[in-house]
Amino acid sequence: MKTSLKLITLFAFTLLMTACSSDDDNTENQSLEGQGQSQLIFSAFGDIGCGVITVAVDQLVTKTMDGQDPATGFVYCQDSSASVVQWMDIPAGTYTYVASCSGYTWTGTRTLGSGSCSNLSLTVGSAD
Amino acid sequence: MKKFLLFIVLLIALVFLMLQFKPVKKSIAIVEASNTTPSLINKDSVTIKGRVETPDTYKRVNYPKGSFQEYLRNYKLKPFGSKIINYDDSEYFWQRGHIGILEVPVPKNGLQQCADALIRIRSEYLWDTNQKDKIGFNFTSGHYCSWLKYAEGYRPKINGNKVTFHKTASANNTKTNFYKYLNLIYMYSGTLSLYNELKSIEDKDLKIGDMLIKGGSPGHIVMICDEAINAKGNKLFLLFQGNTPAQSVHLVKNLENAKISPWYSLKKDAVIPVSNYTFQSSKFVRFKW
Numbered sequence: 001m002k003t004s005l006k007l008i009t010l011f012a013f014t015l016l017m018t019a020c021s022s023d024d025d026n027t028e029n030q031s032l033e034g035q036g037q038s039q040l041i042f043s044a045f046g047d048i049g050c051g052v053i054t055v056a057v058d059q060l061v062t063k064t065m066d067g068q069d070p071a072t073g074f075v076y077c078q079d080s081s082a083s084v085v086q087w088m089d090i091p092a093g094t095y096t097y098v099a100s101c102s103g104y105t106w107t108g109t110r111t112l113g114s115g116s117c118s119n120l121s122l123t124v125g126s127a128d
Numbered sequence: 129m130k131k132f133l134l135f136i137v138l139l140i141a142l143v144f145l146m147l148q149f150k151p152v153k154k155s156i157a158i159v160e161a162s163n164t165t166p167s168l169i170n171k172d173s174v175t176i177k178g179r180v181e182t183p184d185t186y187k188r189v190n191y192p193k194g195s196f197q198e199y200l201r202n203y204k205l206k207p208f209g210s211k212i213i214n215y216d217d218s219e220y221f222w223q224r225g226h227i228g229i230l231e232v233p234v235p236k237n238g239l240q241q242c243a244d245a246l247i248r249i250r251s252e253y254l255w256d257t258n259q260k261d262k263i264g265f266n267f268t269s270g271h272y273c274s275w276l277k278y279a280e281g282y283r284p285k286i287n288g289n290k291v292t293f294h295k296t297a298s299a300n301n302t303k304t305n306f307y308k309y310l311n312l313i314y315m316y317s318g319t320l321s322l323y324n325e326l327k328s329i330e331d332k333d334l335k336i337g338d339m340l341i342k343g344g345s346p347g348h349i350v351m352i353c354d355e356a357i358n359a360k361g362n363k364l365f366l367l368f369q370g371n372t373p374a375q376s377v378h379l380v381k382n383l384e385n386a387k388i389s390p391w392y393s394l395k396k397d398a399v400i401p402v403s404n405y406t407f408q409s410s411k412f413v414r415f416k417w
Contacts, residue, residue, distance in 0.1 A: 045404055046221065073222030074383050074401065108399055108408050121383075123405045125346035126242035126372035128318035 038092050038112040041119040042099060043075035043084040044068045048124050050101035055085045057097045063087075077117035092116070168390070169227055171208040176353050176379060177201045179208070179228050180366055183388050186356040189335070189363075196415075197336035199253050200353040201366075204231040205379065215240070215374040225403030227390050228379035230368060238374045239314035243322055245370025245377045246339060246351045248310055250415055251275070255306060262417040263309075266325040267291060267316040278309040286316070319347030326413035331396040334365065338414045340394065340407060346372075348405040353379070356391065364391035371404055378403075 042055050047070035056062040063085040072083055080086055092114040099106040099122055110118045173179045182188060191197035206229040212220035215238040232249065234240060240248060247265060254263045264274030271291040273284060281297040323343020334352060341349045354366035367390075368379045380403040382389035394400065400407045 045406075071221055073224055074403065076383070106408060110399070120399070121401050121406045123348075123401075125342055125344065125348035125405055126319065126370075128241040128243050128314070128345075128372065 037089045037115050039077060039086060039088050039117040040090060040095060040110060040112060041075065041077060041080050041084050041086040041117065042097070043072065043080070043119065043121055045073060045121045045123040046070050048101065048104065048122065050103050053085070053099055053101040053122065055097060055099045057087070057095050059095065060087050060090065074121045075119060077119050080119070168388075169208075174205050174207065175201075176203050176205060176228065176230075176366060176368075179205055179379070180354065180390055182356040183364065183391060185358045186364060186391075187358075189355045189357050191336065194257065196250075196253050197355075199256075200249075200336050200351070201355075203249075203353065205229060206231060206376075210376075212371075212376045212378055220371070220373075220375050222404065224381075225383065226378035226380055228368075230377040230379065232377045234374055234376055235311075237311065239311055240370060240374045241314070241318075241372045242370045243317065243319045243347075243349050244310075244314040244374070246349060247313055247317065247322075249351070249377070250337075251306075251310060251313075254417070255303075259417070265313050265317045266321045268318060268321040269316070270321075270324070273313065273316070275306065275309055278312070279305060284312070284316075318345065319343050319349045320345055322349060322413060323347070323411075326415060329412040329414050331394055331412065334363065334394060334412060336365075338412050340367065340400065340402070341411055341413050342405075342407055343411075348402075348407070350380070350402050350405075352394075362393070364388060365394055366390055367392060367402060369402065369405075 040057065042065070044053060044065060047068045053065040053068070054062060055065065065083065065085045067083055069081075069083045072081065075081065075084055090112070092112050094109055094111045096109050097107065104124060106122055110120060112118050168181045168183060170179055170181060177188070188201070208228065210229040211223055212226060212229065213234065214220055215234050215236055232245065251263050254260060261276055264272055266272050269289050269291050271284070277293060279299060279301045281295045281299050282293045283296045285292050285294055319341060320343045322339070323341050329338050336352050336355050339349050339351050341347070350367045350369040352365045353368050356364045366379060368377055370377050380390060382392050383401050383403070392400065394410065394412070396412065397409050400410050
C-alpha cells in the first residue's frame with residue numbers, strides 16, 4: 001500500500017509539474033502583452049533603386065533598410081523577411097514616420113492597437 | 129499517515145485539474161482563431177460581380193441597367209488563377225495581390241499603364257454606349273484632346289508645354305483609329321492630368337467608377353468596380369488597377385483586412401495599400417460624364 005501511495009504521489013507530482021510548465025508560458029505572454037507587444041514593420045515593394053532607406057519613427061530608434069529585394073512584393077506581418085525594418089514589442093499608440101532614400105520620402109502615421117502588427121509597404125507609383 | 133497521504137494526493141489532483149482549465153480555454157481560443165473567414169471568392173465565375181460575394185450583412189448597391197456602374201461590375205474576367213502578364217509577355221514579378229484578371233488586352237507598345245488602363249475602360253464604355261462625343265481627356269499640359277476632333281483629322285502639335293491642334297489627317301471614325309487616339313492619350317495624359325482635370329469626391333459620396341488617386345509622376349490610380357452597403361450605411365468597394373510596366377488589368381485583394389478581402393473600406397486621407405502601391409493619403413476623383 002505504501003508503495004502504491006508513493007507511486008500515486010509521484011504521478012500526481014509529475015502531472016502538476018507539467019501543468020505548471022504550461023501555465024508559465026501563459027504568464028510570459030500576458031506579461032509581454034502588458035508591456036505592449038505591438039509590431040511596426042516597413043518593407044519596400046520590389047527594388048525601388050534608391051539605395052539605403054532610412055526609417056525614422058518618433059519615440060523609436062531610427063533604422064535602415066540596406067538592401068531591397070527585387071522579388072519582394074507586399075510583406076505581411078507573418079512573413080516578414082530580412083529585407084524589412086521592424087520594431088518588435090513596442091507599446092500601442094500612434095506613430096509618425098518618415099522613410100526616405102535618394103529621391104523619395106514617405107511620411108504618415110500608423111496606429112497600433114495593443115498586440116497588433118502594422119505593416120507598411122513603401123512603394124513608388126507608375127510613371128503614368 | 130495513510131489518510132494524510134491520500135489527502136495530499138487528492139489535493140494535488142484537484143490543483144492539477146484546475147490548472148487544466150486554462151489550457152482548455154486556450155485550445156478553444158486557438159480553434160476559434162483558426163476558423164478562417166469564409167472566402168468571398170467564387171473561383172468559377174468570370175465576371176467581377178460573380179467572382180466576389182458580399183460579406184455577411186452587406187448587399188450590392190443597385191444601379192440602372194446600361195450605366196457605367198453596371199458595366200464595370202459585370203466586366204468579364206479571365207479564369208481564376210490567371211497571372212498578371214506584362215506588355216512584353218513576361219510575368220509580373222509579384223502575383224499575390226490579385227484575385228482576377230480583367231479581359232482587357234495589353235498592347236505590346238507598353239503605353240497602357242495605370243491611368244491609361246482606366247482611361248481605356250472608360251472610353252470603351254462611352255464608345256459601346258454610343259456616347260462618343262464624351263470621349264476626351266486633358267493632356268498633362270492641360271490641353272483638352274477629344275475623340276471627335278481626332279476622328280475629324282485634327283492632330284496635336286506639341287512644342288514643349290505648348291500644344292496646338294491642326295487638321296493634318298483625313299477623317300476616320302473607325303475603331304482602329306479610336307485605339308490610335310487612345311495611344312496618343314496614353315502618351316500625354318496620366319495620373320497627374322486626371323487629378324487636375326477631374327472632380328474631387330468625398331468618401332461618403334463614392335460609387336462605382338470613382339477612382340482612388342495619387343496624382344503625380346510617379347503617381348497611381350485605381351478604380352472602384354463594385355459597391356456593397358449594410359443596414360448602417362457602411363460601404364465596401366472592390367478595386368481594379370493597371371500598373372507600370374504596362375500589364376494585365378487586375379482585381380486586387382485587400383492586403384490589410386483578410387476578413388473582408390477583396391472588399392475595401394475607403395476613407396479620405398487614409399493609408400490604403402493596394403497590391404503594389406500604398407496610397408499614403410487617399411484622394412478620390414470621378415470622370416466628368
